Amino acid sequence: MKPRIIELPKIYDKRGNLSFFEHPNQLPFEIERTYWIYDVPGGEVRGSHAFREQQEFIIALSGSFDVVLNDGKEEQRFSLNRSYYGLLIPKMYWRKLENFSTNSLALIVSDKAYNEADYIRDFEEFIKIANEK
Numbered sequence: 240m241k242p243r244i245i246e247l248p249k250i251y252d253k254r255g256n257l258s259f260f261e262h263p264n265q266l267p268f269e270i271e272r273t274y275w276i277y278d279v280p281g282g283e284v285r286g287s288h289a290f291r292e293q294q295e296f297i298i299a300l301s302g303s304f305d306v307v308l309n310d311g312k313e314e315q316r317f318s319l320n321r322s323y324y325g326l327l328i329p330k331m332y333w334r335k336l337e338n339f340s341t342n343s344l345a346l347i348v349s350d351k352a353y354n355e356a357d358y359i360r361d362f363e364e365f366i367k368i369a370n371e372k
Contacts, residue, residue: 240267240329242308242315245296247323258323260348266296267327268350275300275346279339289333289359289369293351297336298325302343309333311369319345333365 245265250257262269276285286306297306303320310332317326320340328334336345351357359365 240294240327242317242326242328242332244317245325245327247298247325249323256323260296260298260325265325266348268294270348270350271352272349273347274349275344276336277344279304279343281339283337283339285336285339285345286334287360287362289365290330290351291357291359291368292330293349293354293357294330295328295347295349296325297328298322298346300344300346302340303338304336304340304343304345305338307335307337309365311366331369333359333362333369 245260247258247260247265260266279285297319299319300322303318306317306319306326306328308315308317308328319326339345359368
């Protein structure tokens with residue numbers, strides 16, 4: 240599976256719009272964990288790791304930020320700035336979140352509960368593992 244942007248349903252209403260995601264209609268996995276990143280100081284980078292087994296879906300609920308992905312051979316950049324688009328990230332992709340706008344809010348859902356052993360936090364180790372496959 241490759242990373243991809245998923246456009247979420249958008250229900251228009253004069254009182255304010257509503258979007259949602261659910262399994263299996265928009266997400267290819269059931270959600271085991273949800274977390275969010277906020278109040279990121281200017282110039283800071285979040286992420287900088289990969290997961291051996293976990294996959295994630297990331298949405299910019301407010302503001303904007305970039306997600307830079309690396310599969311061990313090439314790098315891709317996704318700019319998230321709409322609350323009705325999300326980025327699906329399969330396992331074994333190095334990810335960095337950067338260029339956070341003021342008051343941005345990143346919502347992340349995952350198919351696995353937190354497990355420190357699933358993280359690869361050293362980029363050189365990630366490259367070695369990714370290129371062995």
